[in-house]
Amino acid sequence: MHPAFSVIFLTTLIGAGQGLFLALVTGQLYSLANLLQPQDSLSFYATGSFLSLLFLVVGLLASFFHLGHPERAWRSAARWRTSWLSREVIVLPLFMLLVAAYAAVHYSGLTGSLFVLQDVIEVDASLLLGILGAVAAFALYICTAMIYAGIKFIEEWHSPLTVINFTLFGLASGFMLAAAFSAWKGVDLVGFYSSWAVVFTVMAAVSRSLSLRRNSHLVHKSTLQTAIGIRHKGIVQNTQGFMGGSFNTREFFHGASENTLRLVYWFFLGMVFVLPVLLLGASYWLASPYLPVAAFAVQYLGLMAERWYFFAEARHPQNLYYQSMA
């Protein structure tokens, strides 16, 4: 598939935004359980969820560049019964709304206890919104990932691993962002978020490795034989029927050389998995607020490369019909 930058931005940005929100909610839950110091509503939760919202909005804006007719984007909520894309289109704004509300609640300090659960847990509006938001965040991971995983013809994507990867990458980058945010804010949650970020990064490394391994061994169901219905091992396309290119050659081929592909592969492995972990590790000793920020920046760049590779490694069966011109 041809990597579409609008979609690369969309998925990586909202993934991180969702992850950041989840990190904030996790922090809130931990502090509720008295495992962590409570944080300031305004400077931490409100600012943090604004940051999350920023990622979501930029991601959403990026997605408009993918559309031929962004002015009709509103129409795309119509087919939620059948289309994961339609579902994403519904869940994303819903989630954004929840994040915004969550931010607003923290911002305006409306965190007074509403009721107490089992005499221990003080439930306030932010917690309710946080939990709803968390559910929506996970739903959004699923919707986004299922857009890809749901197409059975693109076998590289058609796997639960795609959903797991999208979720783990979102969580890793989101918690990494939370660590960076904490470091930047001078909040004492760097270690907490860093640890989770490392955990998610390692998990993502495992699941992405599994999908890379799966894809490299993938035997495609469709072959030139089934594509044109002729049984013979030696079928070669002579011409695809046109020479100046078409939508089919532009949309479904990455057009990059094997070398570029290899380069991107190693780049994203290093940038997503190795370097951020090293940087976070270093931040334990050096306690520099810049290192977590750098770790997130590095991982985010790496994720863009990963998403590019995600597209490039997917071989659409239609490509069987577009192999040669003459």
Add this chain to the structure above:
Amino acid sequence: MTQLALVIDLNVCVGCHACVTSCKEWNTSGWAGPLTDHRPYDRDPTGTFFNRVQTFEVGEFPKTETVHFPKSCLHCEEPPCVPVCPTGASYKRKDNGVVLVDYDKCIGCKYCSWACPYGMRELDEYQKVMKKCTLCIDRISNDALPEAERKPACVLACPTSARLFGDVHDPDSEVSMAIREQGGYQLMPEWGTQPANHYLPRRKTCIQIFEDELERADNPLRKEAPLPAAEGETLDDVSF
């Protein structure tokens, strides 16, 4: 329910591209038009077509088959491109099974094209909406045309009549009979999309000549040049 479709006979297709340009010609000024071209007189000209003819070579020289392969939307019975459309712009008609796109609803997200394993949809990159074969819906449903001409432009154009058109759900239709009797098959059956369009395979005619058929009693050579008489003596001269 009616399911209109094309049946393409690879046994007679000579790859002339008549279906390609007659399709373009009809549809660019029709209901589904225009079919835009980009850089029409410049480097790498490209444009929207609903139909293409490809060529494949099968086997190594000298046992080579050259197969011309026309390719357009297969109007699947289970079209994977339709449910993924977030707006409902892509739809399959209930009355005749034709898969269409409503350009006014299309947001140009290209998702339907990803969901088509055959690569049968093309985005018009000028109008930014997805376009595809309509089976010339504005011809086949046009009552002003004589019955014989209510067919897709490609079908009418095809010089080898390699394109049959009709209802594949009607067991007695020309297309159903062709599929049944001439080994009609679907593309990429592994996906369960149940394309309505079918293809008919190559068929070979051979002549068998038996050794004893080569020469017949009326071989014209027998009428010519009787065996020359032996020169010199014969047994008649020397025996008794």
Add this chain to the structure above:
Amino acid sequence: MLDPMDYNDQDMGRVEVKNTTCYMCACRCGIRVTLRDGEIRHIEGNPDHPLNKGVICAKGASGIMKQYSPARLTKPLLRKADAKRGESKFEEISWDRAFEIMEERLGKIRKTDPKKFALFTGRDQMQALTGLFAKQFGTPNYAAHGGFCSVNMAAGLIYTIGGSFWEFGGPDLERAKLFVMIGTAEDHHSNPMKVELSKFKRRGGRFISINPIRTGYSAIADEWVPIKPGTDGALILAIIRELIHQGLFDRDFLVRYSNAAELVIDDPEREDHGLFKRVEKPVEEGCFDPQNKLWWDRDLDAAVGTHTPGCDPRLLGDFRLEDGTPVKPSFQLLKERVENYTPEWAEDITGIPAETIRRLAHEMGVTARDQTIELPIQWTDCWDNDHDTVKGNPVAFHAMRGLAAHSNGFHSIRALGILMTLLGTIDRPGGFRHKAPFPRPIPPCPKPPKGPEDVQPETPLNGMPLGWPADPDDLFVDEEGEAVRLDKAFSWEYPLSVHGLMHNAITNAWRGDPYKIDTLLIFMANMAWNSSMNTSRVREMLVDRDENGEYKIPFLIVADAFQSETVAFADLVLPDTTYLERHDAMSMLDRPISEYDGPVDSVRIPVVPPRGECKPFQEVLIEIGSRLKLPAFVDEEGKRKFRDYPDFVVNFETSPGSGIGFLAGWRGKGGEKFLKGEPNPRQWEMYAKNNCVFHYKLPRSYQYMRNWNKGYLEWARAHAMTRYAEPITVHLYSEVLQKFRLAAQGKRPGKQPPERLRKRVEMYFDPLPFYHETLESRLVDTHAYPLNALTQRPMAMYHSWDSQNAWLRQIHTHNYLFVNPRLGKVNGFHDGDWVWVESPHGKVRCMARFSNAVEPGTVWTWNAIGKAAGSWGLTPRANESQKGFLLNHLISEELSACEAGEHMSNSDPVTGQAAWFDVRVRVYKAGADEPKITSPQFVHQPAVPGQQLRKGRWQAYFAGVFRNKTGISK
């Protein structure tokens, strides 16, 4: 978006539907053009047309893009005074000025030496008019593209069976059981061929394709027999040998309808050696092949007149006539000729296993013999025998340029004619069928002028510009036996060059050999590009100057509808119309579209007005003809006779009161006559009402066996299609050729070849076909240049015409050199690599594409897709010029000097057919540092005034609004 069920195409604008005839190639299919608000909405095949029966091809369906193409010329242009020829710098002028220039120039030439005006035309369909104009002007220097197209096919078969393929005749696939196609990818008569081919296959017929390349029609063949180019003759001769040896020939057919049993004088000492023994018998004057020959009667063991009732002649043997003359039936000579052409011999030459050759022969012979067709059609032959049935042997053939475009093509094609005759398939069901006006006498009656005296100032040419020599005295030569025509047609160099040698016209004019000319008028022929051999050199010749600084070809007029490469070299450019803008007549005087069942001609009637100042070339000729007062165009007082071309078509008669004109249908005052009859003022109307076509179906008894069908031949004579009703006996043995040979041997009085050509004529004018290596292969080191290079015409394009077509050029944007992967492996290059193709005459850099559908000794490419940068309305960056290439640069128009002369044409020595496919090449990888564009490249050709180049990168054609939106003026 409106639901399609509620949408109605007719409501989108004002709709008109008009019938006319296509011209996106030379097929001439009937088309129905739908207009919306005066703009073309749709072009479809006319279901009521006999030729295409409603179908249309890729080109035909893309006519819209030709009509509105930015390559269209729209103004008459004159080369700017300060511009050099070839720079493509022009100023717009008026038609008046253009006519003044031509009137003055041509008038002067006609008054002094008319042959200094040369008119050569490309794939036009108006040779009846262009030829008439040349004859009236008085110049012999006229020809159309036939000489570099397929004249071998026309001459080879017409000199053998009195007809040929395509316009002249074709395979009867309706009733054939076995169809053998030799060397045709996509070709002439393409839609009818496609229609018939698919029906044939569906009926269960067996289709064998013999071709170095498997594309197009060959793709659907039941069997592909790859053959080395230029060796078809060897294959056919070996098949003939096998058929004769197996006795798989139609003896009865040979005896009655060919000269197989006729006795040939066989005494090399005699002056009349190799001629038929003829007896005194009254013969009609002018008849070339009278029925005064002999058979050897098996019962009487003596010679008798041919077709003596009750006689069954010998086909084999050698005999002595009463006067002691040794004679042999010509079949005996044929048998002797093919004796050594064994399948094993042919295997080495053709690359086809001997076993396959034998099998092919057996398939043909057994099918012809055992699957005989007998139709209940009563007919009478020329010897008054009544037949209750028409018989046929269902083996049909088709061949075109693959056989023809070799210097040994004439004899290969003669061999094919003989093969078809041996199988008994001439004008019979399931075999070969003629199309009116064929069959014609062997050879047909029209003759070229006979000598320099036939060209006189202010006088029409004495003779036809093109004709059919029957013996050496018909040659158009001076006292030294040298050529009178510029292209040296009908000289001893190429005696039977019945379509001329357009491919040598520019080189000869440039060299001044045989003489210099003044004005060259080229009509729709791309002589500065794909229609010339040795293209780079020809482009130099067109701009070359003599010691006085004058161009060696002083004045060049180009009439074309499009900005071709040749336009750049014009001094005067005349913008022609497209086929949708003009009247045309596909005339019985030229090459009509007849069907097997009878004569058919057709017309074009404009469906849209001409764009800009475009003027149909016919109108130009009539205007000049009238201004120059050429007799056919003016009355006795010298006043213009015809208002315009439509008026000319209606009222012109070949001679006053002849009743023969350009159109055969609806003649006579009220349209009640056909073929011959007074002009009918309402003829156009009647064509318009009848789908633009006139089709006369012969009575069934006249539809077959027409060479010898008394009823038909008398009908044809009565309707002025032929001069004689004599039977047209198949020339298994060609006495015509033998007469030229005898002249070369000095055994014949009359015209004699120059000494340098005696051996050549003696060798190639063999009365029986023989196989020889191509001339090029004999002169070139075939080890250094081991490969054959061919071009083919793709189905979606016609010659150079369609790169300007926005839709078609997306299908073929540039061309590759197709090579067998084995060749790449041996020579160290890969699929898609840049390679050099080199011949002894030049080299071309291009991209290679591997293909298993080509014989490993052959490389090939699609023809004429490569363009010069900036031509045809394309930008200089267009793929056509940057990645596309032309094989012509590798092919020389002349052979290297040899005994026959210094500047012999690279052509068949019999017919002058351009030997395009003889070229030998080698292929090797281009250097890694070389630029990734094709070579050679030429200076960009700028657009000319009047060309409406499209602005913007997008084009969205929607009939009814397009012209306004894009600013195309009418």
